[in-house]
Amino acid sequence: MYRPNALGIEIDPDKNNQTQGEISAIGKPEALVKILVIATNEELEIAQQAVMCCK
Structure with a gap:
């Protein structure tokens, strides 16, 4: 079976x-x-991080 993405990553637009703003699954089934x-x-x-570096 041909997959256009070798890693199997398929995002559902x-x-x-x-x-x-929450954790969401965005992949195709x-x-x-x-x-x-x-x-x-x-x-x-x-x-x-910048503040921590300056302390």
Whole structure:
């Protein structure tokens, strides 16, 4: 069986667009691996790391 992605990653665009800040599975049911989206606040993390470096 031919798979366009050798790793078996297949994202469902509708599920991906419906995520709202929680941990969400966005893979297609037939995907070989489970794909999760996890909300982050990268700017806050960078700021906190910078403060820790300056202490």
